[in-house]
Amino acid sequence: RQRQMCIRDSLKKRGYIKEEIDPDKNGGNISITAKTERAIRQQALNQIFGKIKRRGSGNHKSKGQGLGDEHTGDFRNYQFGDSLAFLLLAAIGLAVIFGMMKIINLAHGEFITVGAYGTVVSGKIFNLPLPIAMAFGVIVTIIFGLILEKFIIRYLYGRPLDSVVATWGISLIVSQSFLVIFGPSYEGLQTPMGNFRLGEFSYSEYRIFLIFFALFILFLLYYLFMKTSFGTLARATIENPSISSSMGVDVKNVYTATFAIGAGLAGLTGALYAPTMTIVPSIGQAFIVSAF
Secondary structure (H helix, E strand, O other): OHHHHHHHHHHHHOEEOOOOOOOOOHHHHEEHHHHHHHHHHHHHHHHHHHHHHHOOOOOOOOHHHHHHHHHHHHHHHHHHHHHHHHHHHHHHHHHHHHHHHOOOOOOOHHHHHHHHHHHHHHHHHOOOHHHHHHHHHHHHHHHHHHHHHHHHHHOOOOOHHHHHHHHHHHHHHHHHHHHHHHHOOOOOOOOOOOOEEEEOOOOOEHHHHHHHHHHHHHHHHHHHHHHHHHHHHHHHHOOOOOHHHHHOOOOOHHHHHHHHHHHHHHHHHHHHHHHHHOOOOOOOOOHHHHHO
């Protein structure tokens, strides 16, 4: 009887009892609603699943569960490395042009577009192997950057606001030119290498290659500008061009070479990501925001 009273009070507080019922009546049975029955069943199921979950998260994990957790960590590391490679390759060319030469290059995304189109077009039309097609795309971008530097950018050094307007206009002209020449989209290349699986996750070997290649390019660029004579000349010229010129340094050639390196790195980014993306005239817009 005392147990029935406790059950009645508990159910009454939760609003499950239809009406006040005396446990002494009807043989001491309590009439409950269908809502109460569902709640009781759900509580029992929760207790069962709670016990199963506690067993699974204990020290005696099954082999499958341990592997699943390990593979989830690997997948997160893979995503982090892929994002890191994307940001490094997107920003490394801009870091040279904007960081060293103080040119706010809003056409950086279009340099990447030139590299991507140069790679894809040479691979499709001339049937070049992918590494050679990528090298061709980088060379085309360097030539494109040299032409812009000679006729436009050279007159914008020390004028950052003017460089914003000029490079923005260049970006519009280039993107619309690609739209007119190649159309709204162009057939891309097949992603090289292959995939491998760890557990239930699939990984692209080419994406992993990009991670290590981005770190290699970063180290190579650091060595070029910090450990070589050209890097010393470039940093000195950009820091104080008048004194560098008085000491016999050809300032124009140093500026041209530095800008060509930045353009070539942007073209390399487009060439590397061309097999992994849909080739459209606005492909550079996917990089420009992340680069800045």
